[in-house]
Amino acid sequence: MESDRYPTRRRLLQSAGLTAVTGILTECLDESTTDNDPGGSTDDGDYGEPETDGDDESAADGSNGVDEPGAEDETDGNNGPDADGSDGDAASDGNDTTDVEGETFELIDSETTIELRSLAQSWEGIASAKIEGVENSDFSLQEGETYTITWAENEIGMHNLEIYDDSESPVAGPTELISENETDLSVKFKASSDTVEYVCDPHYHVGMKGSIELE
Template identity: 35%
Template sequence: MVRSDRFSRRSMLRFVGGATGIALVAGCTEGTGDGNDVSEEHDEDLADIADDPDVPETGWDEGWEDVDTIELEAESDGWLGKRPAAIEGQENPDLALYEGREYEFVWTNGDGDEHNLAIWDDDEAIVSSEFAEDEDETTTLTVEATDEMELFLCETHGNEMAGAIEIRTE
């Protein structure tokens, strides 16, 4: 079940409303960034995202060799890819990372809603950023790519803001 200490009431209702038809009341919005609050009912949806990357027909496979920075914009209806060129303009883009390399995820809050960026394995967050709720606030998360990484998401919005991660070896 979702702990109520991380989600705003509006975000919680948006997150759970359509899927369950039950309105949950949420309290405080401050989060610790520990990455354990995505509801169980969305686990299957997140697993589908991780298992079935939705990559573009052309150009996606190329150009990841020299990437060390991923830039995204957070909107309640999805992540918007900014950089590298392979994800520019894509909603909830899938990412290709090379195992053992360090990556800097730079994301900007585009709508003033509460967001964070978490990288998950098949069960829980491996690492996550702090939550940001100010429009145009920029947050950076630096990670080393490991083969456990399967997807990235906003823990406030779950599968509405999630993309697969493909881990490659050199």
């Protein structure tokens, strides 16, 4: 009887030990499964998905932040004539003028009195009003018309008055060479391609001259 009892106890102990080992192994397997399932820790199943409020950098209209081909800067489209019909060139103010290399010549009527005053090295306009107070004023004259330029006053120095052609030769005048204050000398001429400048001959090369342009 003794020999039959001990084998039974051994079997019980073996069975209990096997059960304990099996439990430990099962627990280890469960923990391993849990560790390998990172998505199981969230309640809503959205593990690893970034939150978004729907406002991406992309706009709701489907644009992706890149300008569409063909897009251009804003423009008013006015690269042609101005609204008033001008093409961008300087507009005329309605006066009879000739613009030559940036200088403006006002047309002088042939019946208008032209009077000059001689300064030390320049001419100054006295009349008409278009040239009053202007030094070495440029004249715009009507071609073929006859004009008279009167040297009315002399402020200082010795001068004369004459009309030059483009070779610096006199075609009208000269007046006497005088130094008196009251001169009252005149040069009469017909405006033509030969009448290019009115000058003081002794002071021509220091700039005592004015241009004559033709209309």
